[in-house]
Amino acid sequence: MKFKGRSIISIRDMDKASLLKIINTAEEVKKGKHKNCLKGKVISTLFFEPSTRTKFSFESATQYMGGEVIGFAGSEYTSVKKGESLADTIKTISGYCDVIVIRHPIEGAARLASEVTSVPVINAGDGANQHPTQTFLDLFTINELVSDLSRIKVGFLGDLKYGRTVHSLAYALALFKTPLCFISPKLLRMPVDLLDEISEMGSKTKEYEELEELEEKLDILYVTRIQKERFGDLQEYERVAGCYRLTPQIVHTLGENIKIMHPLPRVNEIAPDVDTMENAIYFEQAHNGIPVRQGILGLITGTIA
Numbered sequence: 001m002k003f004k005g006r007s008i009i010s011i012r013d014m015d016k017a018s019l020l021k022i023i024n025t026a027e028e029v030k031k032g033k034h035k036n037c038l039k040g041k042v043i044s045t046l047f048f049e050p051s052t053r054t055k056f057s058f059e060s061a062t063q064y065m066g067g068e069v070i071g072f073a074g075s076e077y078t079s080v081k082k083g084e085s086l087a088d089t090i091k092t093i094s095g096y097c098d099v100i101v102i103r104h105p106i107e108g109a110a111r112l113a114s115e116v117t118s119v120p121v122i123n124a125g126d127g128a129n130q131h132p133t134q135t136f137l138d139l140f141t142i143n144e145l146v147s148d149l150s151r152i153k154v155g156f157l158g159d160l161k162y163g164r165t166v167h168s169l170a171y172a173l174a175l176f177k178t179p180l181c182f183i184s185p186k187l188l189r190m191p192v193d194l195l196d197e198i199s200e201m202g203s204k205t206k207e208y209e210e211l212e213e214l215e216e217k218l219d220i221l222y223v224t225r226i227q228k229e230r231f232g233d234l235q236e237y238e239r240v241a242g243c244y245r246l247t248p249q250i251v252h253t254l255g256e257n258i259k260i261m262h263p264l265p266r267v268n269e270i271a272p273d274v275d276t277m278e279n280a281i282y283f284e285q286a287h288n289g290i291p292v293r294q295g296i297l298g299l300i301t302g303t304i305a
């Protein structure tokens with residue numbers, strides 16, 4: 001698959017070979033290859049929604065590789081505030097940079113952006129829909145632990161309805177036919193059509209409401225935050241807020257070797273004293289955002305073949 005000049009909008013645009021190419025490129029970057037491959041390139045980061053990891057890791061990934069960054073966090077000091085459309089904003093910024101990275105609360109915003117410009121667009125999260133580069137770094141992190149993505153069991157815990165990182169990663173793992181289980185309150189179940197699709201792709205799936213009900217030993221538990229900002233009805237949020245909290249005692253019951261991942265930010269779904277356990281790899285996961293995003297920026301700007 002050709003990456004040069006390509007937008008990265010959805011994990012659904014990816015096949016297994018492209019995902020493996022991204023993982024391999026990130027491995028090369030982490031080993032010190034492709035230094036300064038963004039020299040002379042300008043990356044714009046347009047964040048219409050809050051972010052710590054995605055925004056800062058894209059920016060530092062660019063700068064470590066010799067590139068420059070322009071952009072904003074919050075559009076209130078841009079002409080969006082004067083009523084400029086997203087399409088006009090993108091068409092304008094396209095003339096100032098080589099890649100556009102965009103996070104926007106509206107599902108489909110990144111796709112729309114990619115349709116009005118020839119500059120590659122990277123979706124850094126669109127509403128509850130997709131966050132493909134998070135999935136790349138999640139897969140990269142898992143791949144550092146195991147040699148075969150099809151031979152592990154992965155569980156997802158928490159807000160599986162609104163969690164775009166869950167939707168993207170579950171779909172990506174289904175390309176490898178990884179067995180998956182989903183633990184959530186009824187209100188926050190995985191979307192049924194996505195669950196059906198994942199099963200049809202060849203992943204065995206099972207749903208639970210409580211961690212204690214798990215019948216299988218997991219290799220990885222991917223914990224997510226209940227996404228308060230996505231609830232239309234705050235009373236519904238109150239019904240599920242704090243429904244899970246992983247503590248060291250609970251981690252011990254899940255098995256000695258289980259690895260705990262989380263896209264972060266966390267609120268209170270993982271107790272801070274889990275952080276020092278060997279099982280906890282969520283900060284390492286977040287730091288893998290650098291080589292993974294360096295790799296993807298190199299691939300789409302054509303400076304990495």
Ligand code: CP
Binds near residue numbers: 265
């Ligand atoms: N994981 C993630 O997308 O984090 P941020 O919202 O801080 O970018």
